[in-house]
Amino acid sequence: MPGLTLALDAMGGDRAPYPAVKGAVTATEALGVKVILVGAEPKIREELDRLRVRGDLSARGLAIEHTDEVIGMEDAPSSVLRGKRNASVGVCARLVKDRRASGFVSAGNTGAAMAAAVGVLGRLEGVHRPAIAAYLPRMDGSFSILLDVGANVDCAPEWLQQFAVMGDEYAKFLFGIEQPRVGLLSTGEEKGKGNEQTKATFELLESLPIPFVGNVEGRDLFSGRADVIVCDGFVGNIALKVAESLAETMMKLIKKTLTKNPVRRIGALLSRGAFREMLKIADYSEYGGCPLLGVNGVAIIGHGRSNAKAFHNALGVCKRYVEQNVVGKTQDRILALQAMRSVS
Numbered sequence: 001m002p003g004l005t006l007a008l009d010a011m012g013g014d015r016a017p018y019p020a021v022k023g024a025v026t027a028t029e030a031l032g033v034k035v036i037l038v039g040a041e042p043k044i045r046e047e048l049d050r051l052r053v054r055g056d057l058s059a060r061g062l063a064i065e066h067t068d069e070v071i072g073m074e075d076a077p078s079s080v081l082r083g084k085r086n087a088s089v090g091v092c093a094r095l096v097k098d099r100r101a102s103g104f105v106s107a108g109n110t111g112a113a114m115a116a117a118v119g120v121l122g123r124l125e126g127v128h129r130p131a132i133a134a135y136l137p138r139m140d141g142s143f144s145i146l147l148d149v150g151a152n153v154d155c156a157p158e159w160l161q162q163f164a165v166m167g168d169e170y171a172k173f174l175f176g177i178e179q180p181r182v183g184l185l186s187t188g189e190e191k192g193k194g195n196e197q198t199k200a201t202f203e204l205l206e207s208l209p210i211p212f213v214g215n216v217e218g219r220d221l222f223s224g225r226a227d228v229i230v231c232d233g234f235v236g237n238i239a240l241k242v243a244e245s246l247a248e249t250m251m252k253l254i255k256k257t258l259t260k261n262p263v264r265r266i267g268a269l270l271s272r273g274a275f276r277e278m279l280k281i282a283d284y285s286e287y288g289g290c291p292l293l294g295v296n297g298v299a300i301i302g303h304g305r306s307n308a309k310a311f312h313n314a315l316g317v318c319k320r321y322v323e324q325n326v327v328g329k330t331q332d333r334i335l336a337l338q339a340m341r342s343v344s
Contacts, residue, residue: 003034006318007092007101010039011070012108013306020107021047023311028061030312033319036101038088041066067091071112080112080119089113093120096297103298103318105289107306113299114151114292121297124327126334129155130294131163132233132301133170134240138224145171146185146221147293148233149240155232157200160184161208165337166293167228168210169330173321175227182208183216183226185235190215197232205230208337289314291321293330298322 008024010017017039024035025048037044041064053060069087071080080090092104093116106113110132118130131148138144147167152159164182171180184201186194191202193215205212216226221239231239259265289302289310300318302310321327 004032004319004322005034005036005101006315006322007036007038007065007095007104008311008315009088009092009104009106009108009113010037010044011088012106012113013302013311014304015307016108017043018047018050019306019308020311022051022308023306023315024062025051025053025060026308027312027315031316031319032061033315034061034063035315036063036065036095038065038067038091038095039070040068065091065095071109078115080116087112087116090116090120093117093297093299096299097121102322103300105300105302105311105314105318107289107302107304107311107314110150110301110304113301117292117295117297117299121295121299124294124296124331124334126338127166127294128159128162130292131166132290133167133293134236134290136221136229136240136243138222140224142175142224144221144224144227144229145174146229146231146236146240148231149236149290150233151292152233154234155197157197157204160197160201160230160232161204162294162334162337164205164208164210164212164228164230165333166330167230169333170291170293170326171227173324173326173329177227179211180227181211181213181225182228182230183213183220185221185229185231185239186215186217188215189217201230207340209340289317291317291326294334296327296331298327 008020010020013019021044024037028035044064067086067088069084071084071087071089080087089106089108089112095101096104097120129152132151133145133147134149135143136146145167147163168180168182184205186198213226216229289300292299298318298321300314302314
C-alpha cells in the first residue's frame with residue numbers, strides 16, 4: 001500500500017508539538033508513509049525549522065493541516081464535538097472520515113480522542129462500546145493485551161464479551177498467533193469467583209469459539225497465562241497505572257541500590273547490557289500507542305508523555321493496522337458473534 005497517508009495530532013501530548021513533529025519526520029523516512037501534521041501551523045513550522053526540514057514539505061512526505069484549537073487535559077472530552085469542533089484531534093478524525101488519511105494518532109486527551117473517533121468515525125456495526133487495548137510485558141519478553149483500560153468505566157457482560165472478541169482479533173494481528181488465549185480478570189481462578197459482572201461474563205466467554213482459559217488474577221497480568229485479558233475500564237485503567245508506576249519505581253530503586261558504593265557501581269557497569277534490555281521491555285515508547293478497538297476506522301492513542309520515538313512507533317502501529325485490515329476483520333468477528341447469539 002504505497003503512499004499511505006496518516007494524520008497526526010501534533011498538539012497532543014505533554015510536550016507538544018516537538019516530539020510529534022520529530023516522530024513524524026523520522027517515520028516518513030523509515031516507514032515510507034505520508035504524515036499530515038494537524039495543529040497550529042506557525043508552531044509546527046518552528047519545530048520543523050529546528051529539525052532543518054524546510055522548503056517543499058511534500059517532498060519529505062509531510063503536510064500541515066492548520067487549526068488553532070486544542071483539547072487540553074483539563075477540557076471535557078465532549079468539547080471536541082461541541083465547543084471546540086476544530087480541535088486538532090477532531091480534525092484528525094475528520095481527515096480519516098473524508099479519506100484524506102487512512103488512520104490517525106493522538107497522544108492528547110484520551111477521552112477527547114475517543115469522543116472524536118466515535119463521534120466522527122462511528123462504531124463498527126453491532127459494537128456496543130469501543131475499548132482501549134494496552135500492552136503488558138511478560139516474563140518471557142513477550143506481551144499480553146489488557147482491555148479495556150479506560151474507555152468504559154461501567155460495563156455490561158455483553159460488552160466484555162465483545163472486548164474478548166476484539167482483543168482476540170487484535171492479538172492475532174499483534175502477535176501473529178492463530179489462537180490467542182483469553183482470560184477474564186477476577187478475584188480468583190475458580191468459576192464462581194468475582195462480582196456479578198464477572199460471573200455473568202464468564203458464562204458468555206465460555207460460549208465463544210476461542211481458547212478461554214477462565215478467570216485470571218492480578219498476579220497473572222505478567223505471567224503469560226493469557227494473551228488477552230478482559231476487564232472493564234475502571235479496573236483496567238487502575239491495573240495499567242499501577243503497573244506503569246511499579247515499573248518506574250523498581251527501576252529507580254535498582255539504580256539507587258546499585259550506585260550505593262564503588263563495588264556495586266562496577267557490578268552495575270558490567271550488567272549494563274542486561275539493564276538496557278530490561279528497560280526496553282518496560283519502555284512505553286517502544287510500543288508507540290494503543291488502538292481504540294470497535295471504531296469504524298483506525299485510531300491509535302499514545303501516552304501523554306510520548307517522546308519522538310513513541311510517536312514514530314505509534315505511526316508504525318497505525319500503518320500496520322491499516323495494511324492488515326484489522327478493522328475489517330474485527331467487523332467480521334463481531335457480526336459472526338451476533339449471528340451465533342441469534343441462533344442460540
